[in-house]
Amino acid sequence: MIIVLKQGTPQKEIEKIKRSIQMKGLQIDESRGAKKTVMGLVGDTSVIDGEQLKANEYVENVMRVSEPYKRASRSFHPQDTVVDIGDIKIGGKKIAVIAGPCSVESQEQIDGIAKAVKLSGASMLRGGAFKPRTSPYSFQGLRDSGLEMLHHASQKARIPVVTEIMSADKLEAFLDDDIDAIQIGSRNMQNFELLKAVGKVNKPVLLKRGLCATIEEWLMSAEYIMAGGNRNVILCERGIRTFEEYTRNTLDLSAIPAIKRQSHLPILVDPSHATGKRWMVEPMAKAAIAAGADGIMVEVHNDPDHALCDGAQSITPQMFDHLMNSLRQIAPVVGREL
Incomplete structure (x- = not known):
């Protein structure tokens, strides 16, 4: 249920309405815009008399939400959410670009790539320390030592870092300042225990769409995180x-x-995983920005032909620099900045 208050409603009246609702055991998500205040009610709203609420002189409208997700819904939060990761903003006018290798392979490798993508204008560094692979015999990542290498590269290049978590028991290693944002990969989009765990922490979460997930299922996974109290969720379309x-x-x-119609959450696009072909990365990245994405996430490797993971879809630092120049031309056309 959503309650829209009239413009200029006094704060004491807002608090009075909130208290009356909370007394019935409901939670309230409050969103304040430039002109109006919107209250999203979470819980058993059958105990609320909508007509009685409408009779309040400060209530403009009362609506029931049909979507199963609430906190992720634009109805609950009409304004676009902007997620802050240090000085970087995901959402809003500025396009975010996350770049780096599929997997951290050595300190020299990740240091070099971090320096290169930062020089070309990347917002954040990506790199896998823990890698989910279809085959148990494939390279699984450097694990804890990979996290340390990422942190070193991040500090050296002065660029925030995002990396994927595989299970809730590793969350403690992700909670210090070494990791700026936590990625939930497509295979874990419906790992509900993991979603609940990251929902309890104060760290931005990049949630990739499951490879067979509907948009509603994707938003319901975001709802799991937000229901735990963590509202800093970034969606990432990576192909189905x-x-x-x-x-x-x-x-x-x-x-x-x-997503822009149904939710207020920012959305990125990963053209690397979506296509699996490096020559497709640039045209699909440009298409994503033209379609309204808040940014892109691409795989960049200094020697993709000999990469330990996903080399076929990784672009070189030179190709990434060319991509950034292309995006700088497109961004103003769609009212964005890079």
Whole structure:
């Protein structure tokens, strides 16, 4: 249920309405815009008499929300959410670009890539320390030592870092200042215990869409995180599985305007995992920005032909620099900045 208060409602009246609702055992998500205050009610709203609320002189409208997700819904939060990661803002007018290798392979490798992508204008560094792989015999990442290498590269290049967590028992290692944002990969999008765990921490979470997930299921996973108290959620479209085999996945660009309509959360696009082909990364990244994405996440490797993970979809630092120059031309056309 959503309660829209009239413009200029006194604070004491807002508090009075909130107390009457909380006494019935409901939680309230309050969103204040430039002109109006919106209250989102979470819980058993059947105990609320909508007509009685409408009779309040300060209530403009009362609506019931049909979507199963509440806190992630734009109805609950009409203004776009901007997630702060240090000095970097995800959402709003400025386009965010996250770049780095699929996997951390050595200190020299991640240091060099961090320096290169930062010089080209990347907002954040990505790199996997713990890698989920389809085959148990594939490279699984350097694990804890990989986290240390990421931190060293981040500090040296002065760029914030995001990396993927695989299980809740590793959360403590991600909670210090070494890791600026936590990534939940597509395979863990519906790992509900992990979602609950990151929902209890004060650290931005980048939530990738599951390879077979609907938009509603994706937003419900975001709801799990937000229900725990962590509102700093960033969505990432990375392609879904279809019958097409030419590309690694099928990049669902229609998810961008759909998310913008249904939710207030920022959304990024990962054209590397979506296509699986490095020559497709730039055109699909440009298409994502044109479609309204708040940023992109791309894989960059200094020697992709010999990468231990996902080399075929990784672009070189030179290709990344060219991509950034292309995005700088597109951004103003769609009213954004890079």
